[in-house]
Amino acid sequence: TELALSCQKLSAFRAKSIFNSGISHCCPFILSLQNLYHSSSISCIQEQRTEGESVTTNYGFLTLSDHRNHEISAFPQKGFSEITSFNTGRAVHGFCFKNGIHLNPIQSNTLINMYSKFNSLKAAKHVFDQIPERNQASWNTIVSGCVRAGLHIEGFELLREMLVQGVEPNIFVFSSLISACNKSDSLFLEGIQIHGFAEKAGFLADVFVSSALLHFYGTYGYMTAARKFFEEMPERNVVSWTSLMMDYSNNGDPEEAIEIYCRMRGAGVSCNQNSFATVISSCGTLENELLGRQVLAHVLVSGFGSNVSVSNALIHMFGSCGDVKNAEYVFDRMPERDTISWNSIISAYSQNGLCEESLRIFKKMRLANSKPNSTALSCLISSCSTVDNLRWGMGIHGLVVKIGLDSIVCVGNTLITLYSESGRFEDSKLSFLEMSDKDLISWHSMMVSSVQNGQHRNALELLAKLCRTSKIRNHVTFASALAACSVPEDLLEGKTIHAHIIRTGLHENLLIGNTLVTMYGKCGMIRAGERIIHIMPERNEVTWNALIGGFVENEEPQAAIKAYKSMRKDGISVNYITIVSILGSWSAPNDLLKVGMSIHAHIVLMGFGQDDYVKNSLLTMYAKCGDFTSSNFIFNEFASKTAVSWNVMIATNAHQGNDLHVANAAMDMYGKCGDMVDVLKILPEPTSRSRLSWNILISGFSRHGYFKEAIETFNEMIQMGEWPDHVTFVSLLSACNHGGLIDEGLSYFSSMMSEFGVTQGIEHCVCIIDLLGRLGRLSEAEKFITEMPVPPNDLIWRSLLSACRNHNNLELGKKAAQHLLELDPSDDAAYVLLSNVCAVSGRWEDVDDLRRKMKSSNIKKKPACSWVKVNNKVSTFGMGDKSHPQKDQIYAKLEDLKQIIRETGYIPDTSFSLHDTDEEQKEQNLWNHSEKVALAFALINSVDGSVIRIFKNLRVCGDCHSMFKHVSQAVQRTIVLRDSYRFHHFNGGKCSCGDYWELYGLYLKLSAFGDASSSGFSGYGYVRQLGFFRLVCTISLIFTPVVTTAIDAVPTEEDFVRYQNTALNWAASSNEESKKTNIRCRTCSSFFTFPGLEGTPVSTGCWSWTDKKLLFFKVRQCVRKCQTLGTYLLDIAKETDPVLVQRIKLQYSGKTANRLIAKQVNHGVNDSALSTTVVIEEELAGYKKSMKEIYVKLVKEFIKNGSPKSLKTDYNVGGKQ
Structure with a gap:
């Protein structure tokens, strides 16, 4: 007993001296008395040490099995496998080493595994080297440790050393090394070798090894080999099925992933969370919400509804399908969220164009102390990839640089896309060059950007650089490169890329095949494209359209017809692109006329007969075949003839020698080019x-x-x-x-049928609906539709919906949109017009819902685009287009124009910016309109004094119309603007439409809260003839006594403030006989009232309605230009009321002093520059009375119902509002 106690005492002192010397700081934890069970034995040691007795050495007597920590007490049986703390494991290892405790093979292997698990591979390698006799488990452990630590090359070197020493690797070594090949781009050949070795060793029968090999081929994109390997597997488990499913999804084939899921369920294999997450994500990629909901039911039954990865996949699916509300629902009810959860909801908002919501979630993410990672920032940047949100994207770019994530590859890729889609190609290129590390997406994004901007050589150079690296290329990369070779000059490069595609095994890809057919067709080698089609395992309508188009471009009509027949035999549906291509193959031979007529019959049966593109192609076909009767018949059937139609008819009739037809065609051509x-x-x-x-x-x-x-x-x-x-x-x-x-x-x-015998068609009904709708007579328009002689079509409902947008009638607008979508569910105009109605009504949530529905239905709004011809070259501009080489000069010119026309009275009308943003952003959006960009370009590059002609594919907005008027006056140029409805000729601040937008726009504002007919108007024509746009703001000046404030010179800002105070005191009174304020310019002796002085030059004035001051005039600008509102009304009166003109002339024909009763009125404004004169009018009492009733009624409607935001102004004077 004494000997034993002495040994315990000596061991304790030895261990204490060793560990306290700094070898391990965890020794007190391991050997402290509180952590040992046998406290009685420890007490004996302490007593003997106190008495000074010597203790005999006995290494290892103090065993670790006495420790209270189960991780340490289990060491004798399980080694280091139970240890979860690196410090604890290191302390136990030190204790064993210093106390001479010999580690058996199991303990050594677990020690290697422990060090490799904590990424201390150097220590693990040291332990491995000290093992005198290594068994198979030792080699397996060290190899797996290298793979786990990312040292893949070292793992393969150990495998070779293992084989040299005659140790056979087991299935765990193969599984680990195959996983290493999946994590590195440069170990593909090694993976092939491992496959061969595993097959030779007979390990392919093991489900873990085969599953790892299956995932290996899928990771490198060889899905054909992966699928073949999967089908040959003798045994499959949930890991095998899920691996193949994930590989299909990651390689852009979600349909196959869903098919594997269905087979998996049919085979009775239970799904895990990874299976569900993969198939739900695939449903999101396909935007198939119905199938996704069915999978969701299976998820709930299987008990994975609260799983984080499954919830993340659901958020992604709902976001991709445009169902943001359900994405929010899933996100809000997640019991716990990870970084992917935040990224998914940000991405959901981003995909649906909700940039502000993405920013809101991002802010919420930061408040939740969840640090943004590269994925979250990439999603956020993606949501800003539009011109309107570019400034937010640039701000996030600054944040990325600030927090040091700009070197992350995925962030750099998103920045390339951001600047590329915003038209800033140079910034996109700079972002690419500044990336220290680039992946395949980086190269592909830059190649796509180069091709879109016409930089084909740059795209090919990028591909060459990519091939010189060790990065793997996929089918999308090669498709972009082939698109850059679609010109004969680059055919050699295209062939080289084709050969490389064959070597990499991607030639069977559908996208690659379609792109190759297109490339060879455009380069004059259509036969090569035809051979490619014959060996393609799969073909779709794009494939056949590319081949037919290639034959047409190479003038092989017989081959095109043959391909068309083969396409139909192949069961591929024909679209209008196919029809246009095949009809374009006719050259001149009459023997093809019968074939063409049979195709014409087929076109009618398929329902393409009314498509303008198809009709133009039919017109060309008959003309080329010499059947001028048929071509004239089709030409006369056009409701709206295009330039292509007229060009064909001009050429046809010129060939026939028909001078009248040529003259008619030339007349229409000049008319459509804006030259009457x-x-x-x-x-x-x-x-x-x-x-x-x-x-x-x-x-x-x-x-x-x-x-x-x-x-x-x-x-x-x-x-x-x-x-x-x-x-x-x-x-x-x-x-x-x-x-x-x-x-x-x-x-x-009404006279069409009764007097002329012309049947009232749908086109005529559309005009009537549009006419009634413009005047706000929506109830009459709706009644007219029900009584029409022909059934309403999409044009009818579209016209009514447009009228509802102008007059803010949301209820009727929804009804019209519903009818329109019933006729054509894919009509983008229905969504856009209804969205505009909701935007005008301030229903921004409904606007967001409509945009999500368009996204889920893959319906895209037609983008605005403008053309201008300068120096015999047509330049095209889009909304906020910055892709033009002169973009800096263009936008600098726009800033100059902005300053110039503001001095002439231009005020932006932000009601035409239908976005839920602040006024400053709305104004900026207006200045990004394509017609304004085109105008700035034309002013920079055209000759002074020449006519500027601009064409736009959509209707011009009211703000652009006003801006063009002011620019034409400021720069003294004639500007012709052709939109989708009509021509506008701007000259000297006037437009040929008679200020349609301004007159009509004000009429809409005045009748926004009631039917125009109920306000005393007989129609918009009456409003236009009376010049009501300016008359309404001066109507009280006609009916009541007028106070005239004469201005000697251009007033300063201080003078103008005093004038406003004066005007408020006079204009705010509720008394019916109250005086109203008026201004007279002494420079030209003109009044801002009615009537004007005789002999004053007729002028339309530059005064305009503002959204802040209903009765305030733009004194500063009008005095500068010596323009008067009264003379404009006099000019209007000359056209409408000759008697009134005579009265005006009599009143102001040199007898002004005798005809006017003048009285000085002091308003407390002591300034020599300001004087007031009370002018009492008596001549026009009868005329004033009728107009006054209209004015008072309008004012009462505004007081009762409120007014639009653009007209709302509160005046507080003397306690009255």
């Missing part, structure tokens, strides 16, 4: 004009805003004995529509 002067120059004599000539002339006048001339031409046509047809009335009703001539329009519509 040349139309009139080549106009035949009235006696020799055909019905087509009259129709072209009426249509030209209508399109250019000459509405009275259009009606006069129609009357002249009748007098000359030419009978109108349905096309004549379409043009005539269109003129009444754009001119606001409702009475005339309804009269012509």
Whole structure:
């Protein structure tokens, strides 16, 4: 007993002295008395040490099995396998080493595994080297440790050393090394060797080894080999099925991933969380929410509803399908969230264009102390990849640099896409060059950016650099490179890429095959493209369209027809691109006419007969085959003829020698190019004009805003004995529509059948609906639709929906949109117009819902685009386009124009910016409109004094119309703007449409809270004729006594403030007989009132309605330009009321002093520059009375119902509001 106690005492002192010397700081934890069970034995040691007795050495007597920590007490049986703390494991190892405790093979192997688990591979290698006899487990452990630590090369070196020493690796070594090949781009050959070795050793029967090999081939994109290997596996478990499913999903084939999921369920294999997450993500990629919900039911039954990875996948799926509300629902109810959860919800908002919501979630993420990682920032940057949100993206770029994540590859890739999609190619290129590390997506993104910007050589150079690296190329990369070789000059490079594609085994990919066919067709080697189609394992409509288009480009019509027949035999559906391509293959031979006629019949059966592209192709086909009768018949069937249609007919009739047809075609061409002067120059004599000539002339006048001339031409046509047809009335009703001539329009519509025997068609009904809708008579328009002689089509409902947007009628707008979507569920106009109605009503949530529905249905809004021809070159500009080489000069010019026209009275009308942003951003969005960008470019590059002609594919907005007017006056240039509806000729601050936008815009604002007819208006034409746009703001000056404030010079800001105070005191009174404030410019002796002085130059003025001061005039600008509002009203009166003109002349014909009763009125403004005169008008009492009733009624409506934001102004004077 004494000997034993002495040994215990000596061991304790020895261990204490060793560990306290710094070898291990964990010794007190291991050997402290509180951690040992046998406290009685320890007490004996302490007593003997106190008595000074010597203790005999006995290493290892103090065993670790006495320790209270189960990780340490289990050491004799389980070695280091139970230890979870690196410090604890290191202390135990030190204790064993210093106490001479010999480690058995199991303990040594677990020690190696422990060190490798804590990434201390150097210590693990040291322990491995000290093992005198290594068994298979020792080698397996060290190899697995190297793989786990990322030292893949060292793992393969150990494998070779293991084989040299005659030790056979087991399945765990193979599984580890195959996993190492999956994690590195440069170990593909090693993976092939491991496959061969495993097959030779007979390990492929093991499900773990085969599953690892299956994932290996899928990781490198060899899905054909992976699928074959999967089908040959003798045994499959959930890991095997899930691996193949994940590989298909990661390689861009979600359909196959879903198929594997279905087979997996059919085989009775239970899914795990990874299986569910993969198949749900695949449903999101396909935007198949219905299938995703079915999988969700299986998830809930299986008990994985609260799993984090499954919830993340659900957020991704709902976001991809446009169902952001359900994505929010899943996110809000997650019991715990990881970084992927935040990234998924940010990405969901980003995909649906909700940039502000993405920023809100990002802020919430930071407040939750969840640090943003590269994925979250990438999703956030992606949500800003538009021109409107570019400034947010650039701000996030700054944050990325600040927190040091700009070197992350995925962030750099997103920045490349951000600047590329925003039209900043140079910034995109700079972001790419600044990336220290680049992956495949980096190269591909930059190649796509180069091809989109016409930098084909740059794209090929990028591919060459990529091939010189060790990075793997995929089918998308090669497709982008082949697209850059679609010109004969780059055919050699295209062939080289094709050969490389064959070597890499990607030639069977559908996208690659389609791109190759397109490339060879455009380079004149269509036969090579035909051979590619024959060996393609899969073909779709894009494949056949590319082949047919290639034959057409290479002038092989017979081959194109043969390919068309093969396409139909192949069961591939034909679209309008196919039809246009095949019809374009006809050259001249008459023997093809029968084939063409049979295809024409097929077109009618398929429902493509009304498509304009198809009709133009049919027109060309018949013309080339010499069947001019059929071509003329198709041409006359066009409701709206395009430039292509007229060009074909010009060439056809010129070939026939028909001078009148050529003249008609030339007239229409000049009219559609905005030059009515040349139309009139080549106009035949009235006696020799055909019905087509009259129709072209009426249509030209209508399109250019000459509405009275259009009606006069129609009357002249009748007098000359030419009978109108349905096309004549379409043009005539269109003129009444754009001119606001409702009475005339309804009269012509009713007389079509009764007087002229012309059947009322859908085109004529559309004009009437549009005419009623413009005037706010929506109830009449709705009633007209129910009583139409023909069933309503999409044009009818689209016109009504557009009217609902203008008049803010949300209920009727929804009804019209519903009818429109029933006719065509993919009609983007229905969504866009209804979204505009909701935006005008302030229903931004409904706007977001509509945008999500468009996203889920893959419906895209037609982008705005403008063209301008300068120096015989057509330049195209989009919304906020910054891809032009002169972008810096263009936007600098826009800033200059902004300053210039503001001095002439221009104020941006932000009501045309239908985005839920602040006023500053709305104004900036307006200045990004494509027509403004095109105008700035034309002003920079065109000759002074020349006419600027701009074409736009959509309708011009009211703000751009106002801006063009002011620019034409400021720069003294004639500007012709052609939108989708009509021409606008701007010259000297005036437009040929008669200020349609300003007059109509104000009319809409005044009638926003009631039917215009109930306010005393007989129609928009009446409003236009009276010049009501300016009359409404000065109507009280006509009805009541007027206080005139004369301005000697351009007032300063201080003078203007004093004037405003004066105006408030006079304008805010509720008394019906109250005086109103008026201004007179002494420079030109003109009043801002009605009537003006005789002899004053007629001027339209530059005064405009503002959204802040309803009754305040822009004194500063008007005095500078010596323009007066009163003279404009006098000019209007000359056209409408000759008696009133005579009264005006009598009142101010040199007898002003005798006719006016002047009285000085002091308002407390002591300034020599300001004086007031009370002018009492007595001549126009009868005229004033009727107009005053209209004015008072409008004011009462505004007081009762409120007013739009752009008209709302509160005046607080003397306690009254």
